[in-house]
Amino acid sequence: MEEANLTVGQVAKRCGVKVSTLHFYERKQLIRSWRNLGNQRRYKKDVLRRVSIIKAAQKMGISLAEIKQTFASLPNNRTPDHTDWERLAKHWQHSLNNRIQYLNRLKDYLSGCIGCGCLSMKKCPLYNAQDKLAELGPGPVILDNFSEEQ
Numbered sequence: 001m002e003e004a005n006l007t008v009g010q011v012a013k014r015c016g017v018k019v020s021t022l023h024f025y026e027r028k029q030l031i032r033s034w035r036n037l038g039n040q041r042r043y044k045k046d047v048l049r050r051v052s053i054i055k056a057a058q059k060m061g062i063s064l065a066e067i068k069q070t071f072a073s074l075p076n077n078r079t080p081d082h083t084d085w086e087r088l089a090k091h092w093q094h095s096l097n098n099r100i101q102y103l104n105r106l107k108d109y110l111s112g113c114i115g116c117g118c119l120s121m122k123k124c125p126l127y128n129a130q131d132k133l134a135e136l137g138p139g140p141v142i143l144d145n146f147s148e149e150q
Contacts, residue, residue, distance in 0.1 A: 002046070004033070010043075011048065016055075022051070028064055031050050046078075049080065053088070
């Protein structure tokens with residue numbers, strides 16, 4: 001069995017994160033450490049992959065809660081291997097594609113009426129007279145409804 005012999009500083013340096021980030025991930029149960037006889041944290045090498053996957057997923061906009069849920073789906077909550085990573089990536093692609101479509105819509109229509117109900121723009125009375133879009137729900141309903149339909 002692999003020994004937990006990496007210090008928190010070594011892991012932080014290798015992963016490009018702050019020590020406090022590792023402590024935070026541990027509190028969120030995304031990574032695990034062991035304590036040595038001096039009560040200092042020690043990590044197994046596979047934590048490097050877990051932290052790297054967490055960072056990559058966060059860059060894609062995946063929440064820590066979803067990352068935790070995905071890690072929990074692995075047998076014995078083990079660190080994802082190459083096959084697992086492919087499966088995780090495919091799972092997250094659908095969510096990312098929806099987010100990309102939403103961001104493209106936002107980019108294209110940010111200067112126009114988005115259906116938020118403010119009616120402060122000259123175009124809003126044309127698209128959302130008397131805030132009729134409020135019947136469709138809260139928030140920027142033109143953007144939200146478009147992204148959900150895609």
